[in-house]
Amino acid sequence: MLVFRQLFDPASSTYTYLLGDSGSGEALLIDPVFEHERRDSALLRELGLRLVATLDTHVHADHVTGAWLLKQSCGSQILLAEASAAHNADRLLRHGEHVAFGARHLEVRATPGHTAGCLSYVLDDQSMAFTGDALLIRGCGRTDFQQGSPGQLYHSVREQILALPETCLLYPAHDYRGLTVTSVAEERRFNPRLGGDANEADFAGYMNNLGLPHPKLLEIAVPANLRCGRPEDGHATMDANWAPLHYSFSGIWEIEATALAELLAGAEGRQLQIIDVREPEEFDDALGHIEGARLLPLAQLAARAGEIEREWPVVAVCRSGTRSAQAVVLLQKQGLARVANLSGGMLRWRAEALPVAAPPR
Ligand SMILES: N[C@@H](CCC(=O)N[C@@H](CS)C(=O)NCC(=O)O)C(=O)O
């Protein structure tokens, strides 16, 4: 089965697309965003998918690609156009090539005009295409920098995208109004720049008078993307290296029960604060509590957060990991930097047969 997700970066209005083949577990990400590497790798893990490659549709001018960072965390290959002149890619793509994920593949189509190295990716059955900034929903990419050319873009869109079957769904790299998808039939009829009877001269007239300000990040994004998102010093900043944590798609740092037990048994465990946010009667119920845990019910946590040592890491605990996830959010809002949730709570802790404190007599 095909797994498909559309992800959004509100800062640059960029869409990232996840395509997976559930049979093999292989997946691709199209146009990942640097700042969302944790979110994207969390989603892949939760869906049980292995990222084989990231594909950029072009050298973006408004955000930095997540390609390099995802290669570090997921071992994925970095793919983009040979014509992009970028460094650090593992495979440089040309028109007509295929990029496989499990039993499925994307067909690479050269669609230059917004930039010289723009590619569109068409799913094997032509039911979907990922058009980058060549074709936007009722719009198209600008042609006033990065070797843009209205004449080239006109032919790219008409011959490579609007020539696909009418029912083919089109997914752009951006939308500035929150629209998510369009189709070949719609854009053939209603695209105000390239649709209907617009000829190349009509289109060029429109594009040469767009009058858009340059993207705010142009000077940062283009050089970074020419390195495929590799930071200049070649280092990724790890912001959660105090414990073996993972980041959930819902946006919470979590620790597994077994990892927490190991941490508590070692020297690092001495500074670790276990905050149990259940109600007092639950603390000594049949599930019990972790040795050394401090009871601080969720409803009182905001008022009593001052009782927690801010310099030491915190693991929040509850019955199932639900209330404690909320506690993590709350403590982070209070400015605590090293806070994680015990994944699955006391239920998971006990299911792993981990020890609890002896109940009071
Ligand atoms: N205002 C945005 C820039 C938007 C922009 O220029 N987007 C490019 C895509 S990289 C474009 O081609 N836009 C076409 C349009 O908005 O019609 C920013 O500062 O980042």
Ligand SMILES: [Fe+2]
């Ligand atoms: Fe662009």
